[in-house]
Protein backbone atom coordinates (compact mmCIF):
# COMPACT_ATOMS: atom_id res chain seq x y z
CA UNK A 502 0.00 0.00 0.00
CA UNK A 503 1.11 3.56 -0.66
CA UNK A 504 0.35 5.44 2.57
CA UNK A 505 0.80 9.08 3.60
CA UNK A 506 0.74 9.60 7.36
CA UNK A 507 0.19 13.02 8.93
CA UNK A 508 1.09 12.96 12.64
CA UNK A 509 4.03 10.52 12.60
CA UNK A 510 5.82 12.21 15.51
CA UNK A 511 2.84 11.81 17.87
CA UNK A 512 1.98 9.05 20.33
CA UNK A 513 -0.04 7.00 17.83
CA UNK A 514 2.29 7.93 14.96
CA UNK A 515 5.16 6.29 16.86
CA UNK A 516 3.32 2.97 16.74
CA UNK A 517 2.03 3.40 13.20
CA UNK A 518 5.42 3.99 11.56
CA UNK A 519 6.81 0.50 12.47
CA UNK A 520 3.43 -1.08 11.67
CA UNK A 521 3.73 0.41 8.16
CA UNK A 522 7.37 -0.57 7.65
CA UNK A 523 6.62 -2.89 4.73
CA UNK A 524 4.43 -0.33 2.97
CA UNK A 525 5.42 2.57 0.76
CA UNK A 526 5.21 5.24 3.46
CA UNK A 527 5.46 9.03 3.26
CA UNK A 528 5.39 10.67 6.69
CA UNK A 529 6.03 14.42 6.58
CA UNK A 530 6.74 16.30 9.81
CA UNK A 531 4.40 19.01 11.04
CA UNK A 532 7.09 21.57 10.15
CA UNK A 533 7.18 20.29 6.57
CA UNK A 534 3.42 19.84 6.21
CA UNK A 535 1.26 21.90 8.57
CA UNK A 536 -2.26 20.66 7.90
CA UNK A 537 -3.55 24.25 8.28
CA UNK A 538 -1.70 25.08 5.03
CA UNK A 539 -4.08 23.83 2.32
CA UNK A 540 -1.71 24.53 -0.58
CA UNK A 541 1.19 22.69 1.06
CA UNK A 542 -0.97 19.68 1.94
CA UNK A 543 -2.25 19.53 -1.62
CA UNK A 544 1.34 19.58 -2.87
CA UNK A 545 2.48 16.80 -0.49
CA UNK A 546 -0.48 14.61 -1.38
CA UNK A 547 -0.15 15.15 -5.13
CA UNK A 548 3.51 14.25 -4.89
CA UNK A 549 3.08 11.12 -2.72
CA UNK A 550 -0.02 9.82 -4.62
CA UNK A 551 -1.25 7.72 -1.69
CA UNK A 552 -3.81 4.95 -1.79
CA UNK A 553 -4.51 5.74 1.86
CA UNK A 554 -3.94 8.89 3.91
CA UNK A 555 -3.91 8.27 7.65
CA UNK A 556 -4.57 11.48 9.56
CA UNK A 557 -3.54 11.27 13.21
CA UNK A 558 -2.23 14.87 13.32
CA UNK A 559 -4.29 16.96 15.72
CA UNK A 560 -4.14 19.54 18.49
CA UNK A 561 -4.74 17.04 21.32
CA UNK A 562 -4.16 19.18 24.42
CA UNK A 563 -7.73 18.84 25.71
CA UNK A 564 -7.36 21.56 28.37
CA UNK A 565 -5.28 23.78 26.04
CA UNK A 566 -8.12 23.69 23.50
CA UNK A 567 -10.41 25.43 26.04
CA UNK A 568 -8.19 28.52 26.12
CA UNK A 569 -7.27 28.32 22.43
CA UNK A 570 -10.42 27.36 20.53
CA UNK A 571 -9.18 29.12 17.35
CA UNK A 572 -6.22 26.75 17.16
CA UNK A 573 -8.40 23.75 18.05
CA UNK A 574 -10.75 24.42 15.13
CA UNK A 575 -7.96 25.53 12.75
CA UNK A 576 -5.99 22.28 13.23
CA UNK A 577 -8.59 19.68 14.14
CA UNK A 578 -11.35 20.84 11.82
CA UNK A 579 -10.04 23.07 9.01
CA UNK A 580 -6.75 21.15 8.88
CA UNK A 581 -8.62 17.86 8.58
CA UNK A 582 -10.83 19.34 5.84
CA UNK A 583 -7.70 20.44 3.93
CA UNK A 584 -6.42 16.87 4.04
CA UNK A 585 -9.81 15.50 2.92
CA UNK A 586 -9.95 17.87 -0.09
CA UNK A 587 -6.41 16.87 -1.07
CA UNK A 588 -7.38 13.19 -0.75
CA UNK A 589 -10.45 13.72 -2.93
CA UNK A 590 -8.34 15.36 -5.62
CA UNK A 591 -6.01 12.34 -6.01
CA UNK A 592 -8.77 9.77 -5.26
CA UNK A 593 -7.02 8.57 -2.11
CA UNK A 594 -8.87 6.89 0.71
CA UNK A 595 -8.74 8.77 4.04
CA UNK A 596 -8.60 7.39 7.58
CA UNK A 597 -9.25 10.08 10.22
CA UNK A 598 -8.59 9.49 13.91
CA UNK A 599 -11.34 10.73 16.19
CA UNK A 600 -12.24 10.53 19.84
CA UNK A 601 -14.61 9.28 22.54
CA UNK A 602 -14.67 12.89 23.82
CA UNK A 603 -17.36 13.77 21.30
CA UNK A 604 -19.89 11.95 23.50
CA UNK A 605 -21.45 13.57 26.56
CA UNK A 606 -21.05 10.51 28.80
CA UNK A 607 -24.68 10.25 29.88
CA UNK A 608 -25.13 6.71 28.51
CA UNK A 609 -24.51 3.65 30.69
CA UNK A 610 -23.98 1.15 27.90
CA UNK A 611 -21.25 1.28 25.24
CA UNK A 612 -21.54 4.07 22.67
CA UNK A 613 -22.40 2.82 19.19
CA UNK A 614 -21.00 4.50 16.09
CA UNK A 615 -24.36 6.06 15.23
CA UNK A 616 -25.07 7.50 18.70
CA UNK A 617 -25.51 11.27 18.69
CA UNK A 618 -22.43 13.42 19.13
CA UNK A 619 -22.73 15.86 22.02
CA UNK A 620 -19.25 16.98 23.04
CA UNK A 621 -18.61 18.67 26.39
CA UNK A 622 -15.29 20.33 25.46
CA UNK A 623 -13.82 22.53 22.74
CA UNK A 624 -11.54 19.62 21.74
CA UNK A 625 -14.57 17.32 21.41
CA UNK A 626 -16.49 19.98 19.46
CA UNK A 627 -13.60 20.48 17.03
CA UNK A 628 -13.36 16.72 16.36
CA UNK A 629 -17.16 16.35 16.06
CA UNK A 630 -17.33 19.19 13.53
CA UNK A 631 -14.38 17.65 11.66
CA UNK A 632 -16.20 14.32 11.37
CA UNK A 633 -19.28 16.03 9.89
CA UNK A 634 -17.17 18.02 7.41
CA UNK A 635 -15.09 15.03 6.34
CA UNK A 636 -18.14 12.92 5.59
CA UNK A 637 -19.47 15.77 3.42
CA UNK A 638 -16.18 16.15 1.52
CA UNK A 639 -15.40 12.43 1.26
CA UNK A 640 -18.43 10.22 1.95
CA UNK A 641 -16.24 7.09 1.84
CA UNK A 642 -13.81 8.35 4.50
CA UNK A 643 -13.09 6.00 7.38
CA UNK A 644 -13.41 7.70 10.77
CA UNK A 645 -11.85 5.69 13.59
CA UNK A 646 -12.81 6.79 17.09
CA UNK A 647 -10.56 5.63 19.86
CA UNK A 648 -9.90 6.49 23.52
CA UNK A 649 -7.41 6.76 26.38
CA UNK A 650 -4.27 6.08 24.29
CA UNK A 651 -1.08 4.88 25.95
CA UNK A 652 2.19 3.64 24.51
CA UNK A 653 5.82 4.48 23.95
CA UNK A 654 6.74 7.76 22.30
CA UNK A 655 4.87 10.27 24.41
CA UNK A 656 3.42 11.04 27.78
CA UNK A 657 0.40 9.03 28.82
CA UNK A 658 -1.61 7.94 31.81
CA UNK A 659 0.46 4.84 32.82
CA UNK A 660 3.74 6.80 32.56
CA UNK A 661 2.28 9.54 34.77
CA UNK A 662 1.01 7.04 37.36
CA UNK A 663 4.36 5.20 37.45
CA UNK A 664 6.17 8.52 38.00
CA UNK A 665 3.79 9.52 40.82
CA UNK A 666 4.01 6.03 42.38
CA UNK A 667 7.81 6.29 42.42
CA UNK A 668 7.60 9.62 44.30
CA UNK A 669 4.67 9.09 46.71
CA UNK A 670 3.29 6.49 49.11
CA UNK A 671 -0.30 7.40 48.21
CA UNK A 672 -1.94 8.83 45.12
CA UNK A 673 -5.53 9.88 44.42
CA UNK A 674 -7.17 9.07 41.08
CA UNK A 675 -10.64 9.89 39.81
CA UNK A 676 -13.15 7.05 39.88
CA UNK A 677 -15.99 8.80 38.03
CA UNK A 678 -14.64 8.59 34.47
CA UNK A 679 -15.06 5.23 32.75
CA UNK A 680 -13.55 4.40 29.37
CA UNK A 681 -11.41 1.98 27.37
CA UNK A 682 -7.62 2.22 27.68
CA UNK A 683 -6.02 1.61 24.29
CA UNK A 684 -2.43 0.54 23.60
CA UNK A 685 -1.06 2.31 20.51
CA UNK A 686 0.62 -0.77 18.88
CA UNK A 687 -2.69 -2.69 19.13
CA UNK A 688 -4.56 0.24 17.61
CA UNK A 689 -1.93 0.69 14.86
CA UNK A 690 -2.31 -2.96 13.89
CA UNK A 691 -6.13 -2.60 13.79
CA UNK A 692 -5.87 0.58 11.67
CA UNK A 693 -3.66 -1.11 9.06
CA UNK A 694 -6.04 -4.10 9.02
CA UNK A 695 -8.96 -1.71 8.43
CA UNK A 696 -7.11 -0.12 5.49
CA UNK A 697 -6.51 -3.56 3.98
CA UNK A 698 -10.22 -4.32 4.38
CA UNK A 699 -11.06 -1.05 2.63
CA UNK A 700 -13.09 0.11 5.66
CA UNK A 701 -15.41 3.11 5.41
CA UNK A 702 -17.75 5.01 7.70
CA UNK A 703 -17.38 5.31 11.47
CA UNK A 704 -15.53 2.56 13.33
CA UNK A 705 -14.89 2.34 17.09
CA UNK A 706 -11.49 0.82 17.92
CA UNK A 707 -10.21 0.35 21.47
CA UNK A 708 -8.69 -2.45 23.51
CA UNK A 709 -11.35 -4.80 24.88
CA UNK A 710 -12.76 -4.08 28.35
CA UNK A 711 -13.39 -0.87 30.26
CA UNK A 712 -12.47 0.61 33.62
CA UNK A 713 -12.36 3.83 35.58
CA UNK A 714 -9.18 5.91 35.76
CA UNK A 715 -8.90 4.65 39.37
CA UNK A 716 -9.14 0.97 38.28
CA UNK A 717 -6.55 1.64 35.57
CA UNK A 718 -4.13 3.29 38.02
CA UNK A 719 -4.59 0.48 40.58
CA UNK A 720 -3.73 -2.11 37.94
CA UNK A 721 -0.67 -0.13 36.77
CA UNK A 722 0.65 0.10 40.33
CA UNK A 723 -0.14 -3.56 41.07
CA UNK A 724 1.50 -4.87 37.89
CA UNK A 725 4.57 -2.70 38.48
CA UNK A 726 4.87 -4.22 42.00
CA UNK A 727 4.69 -0.78 43.64
CA UNK A 728 3.61 -0.45 47.30
CA UNK A 729 1.96 2.94 46.64
CA UNK A 730 -1.69 3.00 47.66
CA UNK A 731 -4.23 4.33 45.15
CA UNK A 732 -7.25 6.20 46.54
CA UNK A 733 -10.48 6.88 44.61
CA UNK A 734 -11.62 10.52 44.38
CA UNK A 735 -14.27 12.48 42.51
CA UNK A 736 -13.32 14.62 39.48
CA UNK A 737 -14.50 17.63 41.49
CA UNK A 738 -11.29 17.23 43.56
CA UNK A 739 -9.21 17.90 40.43
CA UNK A 740 -10.95 20.74 38.56
CA UNK A 741 -9.70 20.94 34.95
CA UNK A 742 -10.52 23.53 32.26
CA UNK A 743 -12.16 20.92 29.97
CA UNK A 744 -15.07 18.71 31.02
CA UNK A 745 -14.54 15.01 30.33
CA UNK A 746 -17.39 12.51 29.78
CA UNK A 747 -18.15 10.40 32.86
CA UNK A 748 -18.70 7.39 30.61
CA UNK A 749 -17.16 7.00 27.15
CA UNK A 750 -16.95 3.25 26.61
CA UNK A 751 -17.02 2.57 22.85
CA UNK A 752 -18.85 -0.47 21.49
CA UNK A 753 -16.69 -2.88 19.45
CA UNK A 754 -19.57 -3.77 17.08
CA UNK A 755 -18.19 -1.83 14.10
CA UNK A 756 -14.71 -3.35 14.51
CA UNK A 757 -16.22 -6.84 14.99
CA UNK A 758 -18.02 -6.34 11.67
CA UNK A 759 -14.60 -6.24 9.97
CA UNK A 760 -13.53 -9.40 11.82
CA UNK A 761 -10.96 -7.48 13.87
CA UNK A 762 -10.64 -8.13 17.62
CA UNK A 763 -8.26 -6.12 19.79
CA UNK A 764 -6.71 -7.67 22.94
CA UNK A 765 -7.95 -6.86 26.45
CA UNK A 766 -6.57 -3.67 28.07
CA UNK A 767 -4.98 -5.58 30.99
CA UNK A 768 -3.03 -7.76 28.54
CA UNK A 769 -2.02 -4.60 26.65
CA UNK A 770 -0.88 -2.93 29.87
CA UNK A 771 1.28 -5.92 30.72
CA UNK A 772 3.00 -5.71 27.31
CA UNK A 773 3.44 -1.94 27.69
CA UNK A 774 5.09 -2.34 31.10
CA UNK A 775 7.31 -5.17 29.87
CA UNK A 776 8.36 -2.96 26.93
CA UNK A 777 9.41 -0.21 29.37
CA UNK A 778 11.54 -2.69 31.28
CA UNK A 779 9.17 -2.55 34.27
CA UNK A 780 9.07 -5.95 35.97
CA UNK A 781 5.47 -7.09 35.81
CA UNK A 782 4.29 -8.54 39.14
Ligand SMILES: NC(=O)c1ccc[n+]([C@@H]2O[C@H](COP(=O)([O-])OP(=O)(O)OC[C@H]3O[C@@H](n4cnc5c(N)ncnc54)[C@H](OP(=O)(O)O)[C@@H]3O)[C@@H](O)[C@H]2O)c1
Pocket residue numbers: 507508509510511512513514530531532534535536537556557558559560561562576580598599600601646647648649650651655
Ligand atom coordinates in the same frame (compact mmCIF):
# COMPACT_ATOMS: atom_id res chain seq x y z
N1 LIG B 1 -4.20 10.56 22.99
C1 LIG B 1 -5.42 10.06 23.23
O1 LIG B 1 -5.71 9.57 24.34
C2 LIG B 1 -6.47 10.06 22.15
C3 LIG B 1 -7.75 9.59 22.45
C4 LIG B 1 -8.71 9.57 21.44
C5 LIG B 1 -8.42 10.03 20.17
N2 LIG B 1 -7.16 10.50 19.91
C6 LIG B 1 -6.88 10.99 18.54
O2 LIG B 1 -5.85 10.16 18.01
C7 LIG B 1 -5.01 10.95 17.16
C8 LIG B 1 -3.56 10.74 17.58
O3 LIG B 1 -3.39 11.23 18.91
P1 LIG B 1 -1.97 11.29 19.57
O4 LIG B 1 -2.15 11.07 21.03
O5 LIG B 1 -1.00 10.46 18.80
O6 LIG B 1 -1.60 12.82 19.37
P2 LIG B 1 -0.24 13.56 19.75
O7 LIG B 1 0.70 12.65 20.43
O8 LIG B 1 -0.61 14.87 20.41
O9 LIG B 1 0.40 13.89 18.31
C9 LIG B 1 -0.18 14.85 17.50
C10 LIG B 1 0.53 14.86 16.17
O10 LIG B 1 -0.06 15.88 15.37
C11 LIG B 1 0.97 16.71 14.83
N3 LIG B 1 0.42 18.03 14.62
C12 LIG B 1 -0.10 18.88 15.52
N4 LIG B 1 -0.50 20.02 14.91
C13 LIG B 1 -0.23 19.86 13.59
C14 LIG B 1 -0.42 20.66 12.44
N5 LIG B 1 -0.97 21.90 12.53
N6 LIG B 1 -0.03 20.19 11.24
C15 LIG B 1 0.54 18.95 11.13
N7 LIG B 1 0.75 18.14 12.18
C16 LIG B 1 0.36 18.59 13.39
C17 LIG B 1 2.06 16.67 15.89
O11 LIG B 1 3.29 17.07 15.32
P3 LIG B 1 4.47 17.72 16.27
O12 LIG B 1 4.91 16.62 17.16
O13 LIG B 1 5.51 18.12 15.30
O14 LIG B 1 3.80 18.85 16.98
C18 LIG B 1 2.03 15.18 16.26
O15 LIG B 1 2.72 14.42 15.29
C19 LIG B 1 -5.53 12.37 17.24
O16 LIG B 1 -6.33 12.63 16.13
C20 LIG B 1 -6.36 12.41 18.49
O17 LIG B 1 -7.39 13.36 18.40
C21 LIG B 1 -6.18 10.53 20.86
